[in-house]
Amino acid sequence: MVTDSGPDVFPERYSFFMTEPLPSPRPARDDSAGRADLVLEPVGEAPRLRADAVRNSARLLEVAADLVALRGAENLTMEAVAQGAGVGKGTVFRRFGDRAGLMIALLDSHEQELQAGFLTGPPPLGPGAPAVERLRAFGSAVLRHEQAHRDLYLAAHIDIRRRRTVPAYSLRLSHLRLLLREAGAGGDLDLAAHSLLAYLDITLVDHLVLREAMSLERIESGWYELVARGTGAAAPDDR
Amino acid sequence: MVTDSGPDVFPERYSFFMTEPLPSPRPARDDSAGRADLVLEPVGEAPRLRADAVRNSARLLEVAADLVALRGAENLTMEAVAQGAGVGKGTVFRRFGDRAGLMIALLDSHEQELQAGFLTGPPPLGPGAPAVERLRAFGSAVLRHEQAHRDLYLAAHIDIRRRRTVPAYSLRLSHLRLLLREAGAGGDLDLAAHSLLAYLDITLVDHLVLREAMSLERIESGWYELVARGTGAAAPDDR
DNA sequence: GGGGTAAACGGACCGAGGTCCGTTGAATGT
DNA sequence: ACATTCAACGGACCTCGGTCCGTTTACCCC
Numbered sequence: 367m368v369t370d371s372g373p374d375v376f377p378e379r380y381s382f383f384m385t386e387p388l389p390s391p392r393p394a395r396d397d398s399a400g401r402a403d404l405v406l407e408p409v410g411e412a413p414r415l416r417a418d419a420v421r422n423s424a425r426l427l428e429v430a431a432d433l434v435a436l437r438g439a440e441n442l443t444m445e446a447v448a449q450g451a452g453v454g455k456g457t458v459f460r461r462f463g464d465r466a467g468l469m470i471a472l473l474d475s476h477e478q479e480l481q482a483g484f485l486t487g488p489p490p491l492g493p494g495a496p497a498v499e500r501l502r503a504f505g506s507a508v509l510r511h512e513q514a515h516r517d518l519y520l521a522a523h524i525d526i527r528r529r530r531t532v533p534a535y536s537l538r539l540s541h542l543r544l545l546l547r548e549a550g551a552g553g554d555l556d557l558a559a560h561s562l563l564a565y566l567d568i569t570l571v572d573h574l575v576l577r578e579a580m581s582l583e584r585i586e587s588g589w590y591e592l593v594a595r596g597t598g599a600a601a602p603d604d605r
Numbered sequence: 606m607v608t609d610s611g612p613d614v615f616p617e618r619y620s621f622f623m624t625e626p627l628p629s630p631r632p633a634r635d636d637s638a639g640r641a642d643l644v645l646e647p648v649g650e651a652p653r654l655r656a657d658a659v660r661n662s663a664r665l666l667e668v669a670a671d672l673v674a675l676r677g678a679e680n681l682t683m684e685a686v687a688q689g690a691g692v693g694k695g696t697v698f699r700r701f702g703d704r705a706g707l708m709i710a711l712l713d714s715h716e717q718e719l720q721a722g723f724l725t726g727p728p729p730l731g732p733g734a735p736a737v738e739r740l741r742a743f744g745s746a747v748l749r750h751e752q753a754h755r756d757l758y759l760a761a762h763i764d765i766r767r768r769r770t771v772p773a774y775s776l777r778l779s780h781l782r783l784l785l786r787e788a789g790a791g792g793d794l795d796l797a798a799h800s801l802l803a804y805l806d807i808t809l810v811d812h813l814v815l816r817e818a819m820s821l822e823r824i825e826s827g828w829y830e831l832v833a834r835g836t837g838a839a840a841p842d843d844r
Numbered sequence: 845g846g847g848g849t850a851a852a853c854g855g856a857c858c859g860a861g862g863t864c865c866g867t868t869g870a871a872t873g874t
Numbered sequence: 875a876c877a878t879t880c881a882a883c884g885g886a887c888c889t890c891g892g893t894c895c896g897t898t899t900a901c902c903c904c
Contacts, residue, residue: 444861558830655852
């Protein structure tokens with residue numbers, strides 16, 4: 367159905383982070399595609415935006431970024447963004463769907479940076495190093511990256527349901543799956559990848575660092591352990 | 606500090622699930638205690654509630670449970686609960702702190718049931734079976750339990766920051782730590798326990814089941830793999 | 845029983861996310 | 875240029891979580 371074209375949510379840019387054109391208030395969805403590793407699918411043909419829409423979009427992101435830098439992602443209000451950009455509130459929502467959508471859009475550039483690192487960057491994070499090395503580096507990179515943009519990532523994760531449907535997540539997932547296979551890991555690679563990503567979850571790491579006063583180095587070591595276990599003795603007993 | 610006694614949030618009952626008397630708007634907190642395994646600490650001496658408060662508390666929970674059963678946890682509004690119980694909205698907030706607090710309170714009885722299962726129930730979930738068996742059973746139990754009360758658990762997890770500070774979480778954590786040690790696992794047991802719990806996260810499981818169409822059995826098998834890896838070859842390479 | 849005190853209450857109030865719908869104006873065809 | 879169309883806009887409006895503060899009342903001590 368979906369008669370109204372719905373919020374047209376952001377970029378035709380080639381982004382792995384953005385969710386597809388229809389944002390939050392979207393029904394079931396089959397999602398049976400994307401099973402193979404590293405299917406990129408450039409977000410489909412996003413319907414071209416009007417010139418003013420593009421302009422506003424850019425200004426909104428700019429203003430939002432400024433406000434976040436100024437008062438923290440926590441205190442960003444949609445109204446303030448609209449006002450700062452000189453547009454109506456409805457425009458902000460039309461563009462980004464909801465608050466989480468805006469946060470995700472804000473993260474987009476950072477996320478692309480990280481992605482570039484493990485997709486095409488220099489080893490051991492990028493291609494060229496043995497899979498296990500890359501796995502280890504991946505964890506460290508994600509840990510440090512998310513810590514560096516902590517409040518933005520936290521704010522983007524308020525929407526519990528979208529956390530794992532966002533392209534950025536699937537990309538990380540595919541990447542891990544690929545490396546795991548390459549490393550000769552056995553067992554259910556899909557689940558193993560999810561499990562590894564769960565360990566890197568910003569909310570978990572944040573908890574460990576802040577509430578349990580763990581050092582990032584310790585958490586990193588924990589990641590190395592996980593990688594070693596996940597790739598070493600391939601799932602002995604499944605039953 | 607804390608001059609205002611603050612919302613007195615619910616029960617002096619011996620609950621592992623409820624958070625301590627001061628709810629959401631509470632500052633730093635050191636939490637340096639509770640490091641040892643299975644320190645129970647009965648939530649301290651909760652200041653006795655007035656009779657009317659106890660009465661209202663009970664009615665509120667009753668009404669809330671009814672409404673959840675009727676319209677789903679998703680659609681539960683604080684106002685409706687207040688109205689249904691014939692009290693003011695302020696009373697609801699005074700009692701439970703916030704929406705998440707109410708959800709958590711609603712989960713309390715279910716959670717205690719689960720806890721009874723792995724603390725004092727029959728093997729293999731309860732004491733008596735070898736640690737590895739208990740670990741396996743623990744995962745299955747949690748998976749099934751949370752699936753059974755899915756929407757309530759999901760609703761209770763909207764508060765990202767509290768998910769891992771709630772007693773129920775620490776209890777599960779201690780339990781896993783204990784079993785891991787008993788099973789002769791090596792490495793950082795604390796992190797291993799957190800990692801295992803992350804796999805059982807209701808939001809992850811929900812995603813796997815709903816969006817990736819995985820069967821609960823498959824997810825269970827994944828847990829067995831994790832347990833095998835976590836207890837089997839104790840962390841070979843830490844570096 | 846009476847009086848003092850602080851817990852508990854109630855509901856007006858506020859802020860922010862999100863929706864709706866009448867209006868504006870960019871794109872496109874002639 | 876002009877007309878037509880529909881994407882995009884704007885801001886009033888709604889809902890709901892959460893707060894505040896003046897009022898009520900359970901509890902305790904005399």
